[in-house]
Amino acid sequence: MTPAQRPAWRTVPNLVTAIRFALIAPIVALLLWWAQPLGAAVLAACFGASDWVDGYLARKLDQVSRAGEILDPIADRLGIACIAAALAACGAAPWWTIAVFPAVDLIVFGAYLARRDRRLKVTWIGKARTAVAMAGFLVLMVGMTPVPDWVPVAGQAGLACAAVLHIGAGVGYWRQLRSPSAPGPGNRPGS
Template identity: 45%
Template sequence: MAQHQDEVEPAESPYYDRVVTVPNVVSVVRFALIVPAVLAVLDIDERPVLALVLVAVFSLTDWVDGTLARALRQRSRVGEVMDPLADRLGTVAIAVAAGVVGLFPWWVLVVIAVVDVVVGIATLARGSLGALRVTTAGKAKTALLMVGTVLVLAGPAWSSPEVTDVGRVLVQIAAVLHALAGIQYFRQALRG
């Protein structure tokens, strides 16, 4: 559970207490993409290009909202909660769908789920929701997981098992980084 709007201090942002900001609209779009992306992944044998496009757009919106928050100086409390929530829900749902159709190793899903549940419980118990600061391991994990997932899905779309294999390697590296980042976020959550 990381957030991307940490480079602009709340006092510097007149948008901090606002709900409607450009980055938050992008996060809402990301939420809206979750169900169609999951359904497309589950139907990858019939429409592999659709699965690839929807997951790629979902992944891209993660970068876009953080970039816009910094560029427009629109860090907001709602964004601090909504952005990591959209990331976690979408990433886990897409990963589970990829696991169901045999594209993701199941151990990766177990690592992601266990880490997210433990960090989520610690965050809620300590009232740290939205207070976690992104770590280097968290950034690397997110980038590798998203790029790896897109490559895993690009394999069927491009009829290239080699591309899928490269994506699987990246996803497995991301799972290891996810565990490391999870330890860092767990410590942050306990500190409140």
């Protein structure tokens, strides 16, 4: 099948995004039911790295698609929410930091529904938030094994930083949605 014949959603980056979706359930299961935090950490590292990989491939292969623009941030949000909730349920993460992620996302999503003509630009704070959250998750997972006491504390501090960055990213995306001029077409929604 030639690129001209391929449906717009059938791209290599979208396959990577689909793999990210598929990694969420095993990560949660390894944390909650199988008590395998190191296995969960390995899969979570793959989940986090694949976020960069799909964006890189979309640009490198010139396979940016509207489906990818929609699915990529959904995979990020769903993965972060599920992993964070699993860590909180295990007692590894404080619930207050976990509550920040869906609360901000719901506010931004509500603003997006009111202004669907807008497309959000990815911001540096949004990218930093995702990286810090994933690093915090990994440290927390490692902290669930016999390690020095400072390891889980460092993971909780990383997650708290990610929560603060998430609030900052949410404010930035909300301002984009409220601004009088929309970002140009072809920009990915914020992640």
